[in-house]
Amino acid sequence: MTLNRGRVRWQCRRALLELDLVFTRFLERHFDRLTDDQLADLDDLLLVEDHDLWAMVNGSKPVTKERWQEMVDLLRAR
């Protein structure tokens, strides 16, 4: 089943400003170009708790699932 892009976009609204800012950049640059597979990876990553997700994005904690790595790299890119 194909994921609804609008739904995934809304899931990028987070509890921490740090992540909102990172996702703003990501949504502008990368979101519309994601393949369905990448979108599914992102959807899975978005289930991670905010503090853990921020730690992965800022590199202070390792990315704990292989399928998240590409999305975390895109989120990290400045």
Added chain:
Amino acid sequence: MKVAKRTFDAVIVGAGGAGLRAALQLSEAGLKTAVLTKVFPTRSHTVAAQGGVAASLGNSTEDNWHWHMYDTVKGSDWLGDQDAIEFMVKKANEVVVELEHYGMPFDRTDNGKIYQRPFGGHSQNYGQTPVSRSCAAADRTGHAMLHALYQRNVRANTQFFVEWMAMDLIRNADGDVLGVTAMEMETGEVSIFHAKATIFATGGSGRIYYSSTNAFINTGDGVGMAARAGIPLEDMEFWQFHPTGVAGAGVLITEGVRGEGGILRNASGERFMERYAPNLKDLASRDVVSRSMVTEINEGRGCGSEKDHVLLDITHLSPETINKRLPGIREISIQFAGVDPIKAPIPVVPTCHYQMGGIPTNYKGQVVVPKDGNPNVPVAGFYAAGECACASVHGANRLGTNSLLDLLVFGKAAGETVVADFQSGQLTLKPLPENAADVSLARIARLETQTNGEEVHEVRLAMQRTMQKHAGVFRFADMLKEGVTKILEVAERAKHTQIKDKSKVWNTARTEALELDNLIEVAKATMVSAEARKESRGAHVRDDAIDCAETPNGRDDKNWLKHTLWYSEGNRLDYKPVTLQPMSADVEPIALAKRTY
């Protein structure tokens, strides 16, 4: 147009700390309870709270609620209602221990008690020495609290409507509240939530400012809905600014950075805090540091091409100290300022952090409005708690760790009041007016058909820049006056926003347009209330308020010891007295005094 209707005993809007605490009270009492939330509950902004929750448990140092009450009243610059403050500090131990029983993983002392740490503004013996009053779960107190409350709600069968946006309050001809309309984001359909009781717990509205530490979800939805439905907003001129937000991003740099030796510098590299606070220097209180920074910027000593920020310098600290004592700061600085603080200073600016005002309530969580000469008459069926509400315990300035306490105590109190009113038969399901959903449907219809309007983000940015420039940390009579004209112009523009995407399903552009309708009410309330208050008090600091014996720190108790009430309709102001009498007859009021630390 036919609109689906759902019926509950109670509907709660918002699933952060206050909403979850209230919901728990209702569900455990057997009330059929619906909680509406824009995002999954554990993704609410309560997650960002790090400092802890205040309670005079006395586990680490001697403490009692009288001292906590004194600190809170003084912190509020005497604008807090002393009955509500007494209620809150007395309930603190109970709500914290309850949370412990729900499984909240508080830090522990060696003998197994809840560990407590000191926090700014909290003292022993009426301002004498610092006290350890903050209960924390490492640096994730808010996160742990939300998880404990959410799990407990799941157990109690609270019904969550996740990714639903509440749109408008439903009131009948008598002004009673009968529920809300809400849009399901997945379908774009509007429904009516008809209920005997409606509790707002929608959090703060910090996104009205350009520089804000608040997450994007903090759009003041409950505050805006209440204002549009004719409920006045209380003390909206009072916003707490944190001195060190990353310039241009808003992300908070904790006070701990200055505690570890961080120094604020202006464009010429001068340690300017030495001039403003010769003793405490960079460690002076939040408001003093913020105002000093703004003075530097206003007088042309700001940094960068726009001269619009100052620098927080920790380059003299060793990389080991930075990595060990200030975890996370380096990452934030690199990500959002593009600067490695080991090598270069961090650009910072005072940043909007917390909303002291809100929907007026009493200490029971009932929403109260002036009626027939009584300033505090409960609105039947309507309750509010947390940052969206004004109880008023924070008055003109909030103490750190009192916000998590506020949401626990008043979330529970609102829940208890609803349960009591329900069990006594006072709460009934009143008939809905014929046109209950018309306002909401009209808002959706406007967005469907609007042409030649501006983009939502353009108008939002205009609002944020206007608020930042005209109603920031330091306020000037002429700037405020101009600000009122400007924000009313922006509000006109907000009525004609346009969205390109007209789809119904998961249309985030439409959601953001609806959020702007709420933000703009908060922005108007803030600017108009601030322009009118001709004194300095707590977080509201005017350049033209004179510090003399009669008006210490510019505070004018003779004319301004009163709460502001702003009405959206007619953009008019009213005032009501501050409750200076505590709840209990045997508790002495905290007498007015100059606020010094």
